[in-house]
Amino acid sequence: MATLATQFKAALTRIEPKVDADNAAEAHKLVTAVLKADGRLKKLGISTFLIGSYGRQVSIKRVKDVDMFVRLEEATDSLRPGEILDHVNDVLEDAFPDQVARQHRSVMIEFPDFDLSVDVVIARPCVDHPTEHWQIPEKVEEDGRANWIETNPVKMSELTTEANDDFLLSGSGVYVPLVKLIRQIRRTWVDEQPGGYYFEVLTYHAFQDLEPHKNTVAGYLCIILREIADRLPDYVTDGPDDPTLDERTITTKATQEQIEAAAERITEAAQLAEDALKEEDICASALKWQELLGKTQQTDEPEFVFALPEACNADGTEKPTGALVKGAPAVPAGRDRYA
Amino acid sequence: MNDLDQVLQVAAEVTSMIAAAAEAAHPRETGGVLLGWWLDERVMVYHAVEVPDPDASQGSWVRDYDTAQVALQEALGDQGHPWLGYVGDWHSHPANFGASSQDLTSIQHASNQYDQPLVLLVHLADGLVEAVVTASANHPLIRGLIPDSPERETT
Numbered sequence: 190m191a192t193l194a195t196q197f198k199a200a201l202t203r204i205e206p207k208v209d210a211d212n213a214a215e216a217h218k219l220v221t222a223v224l225k226a227d228g229r230l231k232k233l234g235i236s237t238f239l240i241g242s243y244g245r246q247v248s249i250k251r252v253k254d255v256d257m258f259v260r261l262e263e264a265t266d267s268l269r270p271g272e273i274l275d276h277v278n279d280v281l282e283d284a285f286p287d288q289v290a291r292q293h294r295s296v297m298i299e300f301p302d303f304d305l306s307v308d309v310v311i312a313r314p315c316v317d318h319p320t321e322h323w324q325i326p327e328k329v330e331e332d333g334r335a336n337w338i339e340t341n342p343v344k345m346s347e348l349t350t351e352a353n354d355d356f357l358l359s360g361s362g363v364y365v366p367l368v369k370l371i372r373q374i375r376r377t378w379v380d381e382q383p384g385g386y387y388f389e390v391l392t393y394h395a396f397q398d399l400e401p402h403k404n405t406v407a408g409y410l411c412i413i414l415r416e417i418a419d420r421l422p423d424y425v426t427d428g429p430d431d432p433t434l435d436e437r438t439i440t441t442k443a444t445q446e447q448i449e450a451a452a453e454r455i456t457e458a459a460q461l462a463e464d465a466l467k468e469e470d471i472c473a474s475a476l477k478w479q480e481l482l483g484k485t486q487q488t489d490e491p492e493f494v495f496a497l498p499e500a501c502n503a504d505g506t507e508k509p510t511g512a513l514v515k516g517a518p519a520v521p522a523g524r525d526r527y528a
Numbered sequence: 529m530n531d532l533d534q535v536l537q538v539a540a541e542v543t544s545m546i547a548a549a550a551e552a553a554h555p556r557e558t559g560g561v562l563l564g565w566w567l568d569e570r571v572m573v574y575h576a577v578e579v580p581d582p583d584a585s586q587g588s589w590v591r592d593y594d595t596a597q598v599a600l601q602e603a604l605g606d607q608g609h610p611w612l613g614y615v616g617d618w619h620s621h622p623a624n625f626g627a628s629s630q631d632l633t634s635i636q637h638a639s640n641q642y643d644q645p646l647v648l649l650v651h652l653a654d655g656l657v658e659a660v661v662t663a664s665a666n667h668p669l670i671r672g673l674i675p676d677s678p679e680r681e682t683t
């Protein structure tokens with residue numbers, strides 16, 4: 190059984206958005222400073238929080254946008270979303286001229302030097318659950334009116350941390366690395382929709398329901414991927430349960446056909462992962478893992494996420510050894526004492 | 529290039545892993561197996577694995593076949609290197625002395641089961657690592673401090 194822990198460790202490093210993370214942190218700092226300096230937002234009790242995959246530390250290379258949740262803790266239900274978004278837009282436009290774009294329910298600031306954008310989402314305390322949940326504009330009409338929709342993105346960050354503490358591999362959290370690998374597999378095997386968050390939630394449910402205990406990344410990946418493949422067909426009409434809100438399901442832009450297509454593709458991917466794990470030949474196994482994880486996406490020079498071992502050819506065969514003698518497949522018989 | 533260099537090459541990761549395991553086990557001995565291959569009469573040591581001995585003491589560590597074989601197979605699966613296999617043993621000496629006569633006897637005894645020479649690495653209390661390469665058709669038993677060590681002695 191080729192578990193290839195060394196190669197998986199390198200693969201996780203290869204999809205880690207190190208530079209993007211540094212840039213995202215800097216962009217977040219710049220935007221927060223501007224918003225917190227504004228008198229009106231101060232009075233509304235502004236408090237910022239990074240949400241989205243970057244905020245939960247489950248993002249993979251590349252990170253193109255960072256979601257920033259701007260909580261207005263003192264806001265009441267009389268707050269007009271259109272009007273406050275206009276205000277936030279103006280504040281940001283003054284600080285970042287020609288970089289700001291007003292969206293339907295948020296304000297986006299482009300940072301061309303970083304090649305990423307920050308999406309500012311305004312939130313007010315939820316009317317029904319003011320101490321726990323928040324409401325964001327669903328869509329702001331031209332007259333400033335909007336429907337508010339309940340949300341609780343902070344909860345997903347908490348659940349992510351808890352899951353990573355609960356599921357361990359060699360003493361370290363394995364949930365977050367698995368979400369990253371599943372996100373990479375989605376990018377490789379699924380056409381556009383459903384998106385990365387949808388698969389993150391599926392991964393979360395798979396961990397919670399199976400409570401797996403494996404001793405390798407490869408073992409975890411096989412069991413989680415198979416569970417996602419088995420569950421996806423159940424979500425053709427309604428998405429998986431939203432772990433952050435009771436009696437709500439995850440919505441997606443994906444059509445029924447896209448969900449069905451994704452289910453077929455992930456089933457293929459799960460089979461490939463199982464074949465890779467069973468394969469005794471290291472190079473042949475590594476080639477299967479490489480196909481499963483594909484290449485880095487949206488990068489200047491896409492590279493295979495899973496590198497083949499140095500002793501393997503690109504076609505999954507082993508390089509000729511020549512004068513080399515491989516190490517012995519077995520330790521000495523019996524017991525030898527050292528003192 | 530001295531005698532030891534001609535017959536042995538040890539990856540830096542190996543000595544750092546052994547040092548960490550020795551420190552964690554102190555004041556008891558610990559040990560394990562070495563993974564690598566043979567090339568042009570040299571033993572290439574690429575990776576080290578700890579093999580727990582529940583009866584290890586301040587002066588003894590024993591390699592048990594069943595436990596060591598499981599550790600070797602897991603490491604081979606994890607490492608993903610088709611050339612890797614067993615090439616020798618390592619253990620720690622909490623007291624500051626080098627390879628003992630018992631050590632030399634044990635590694636030479638183990639070596640008799642293979643066509644190629646084996647390596648024994650001994651982590652000493654002062655952080656140095658002594659290497660022993662067993663006798664073969666091409667050379668007698670060779671021992672000395674491995675290249676990471678500040679002082680080197682070969683016999």
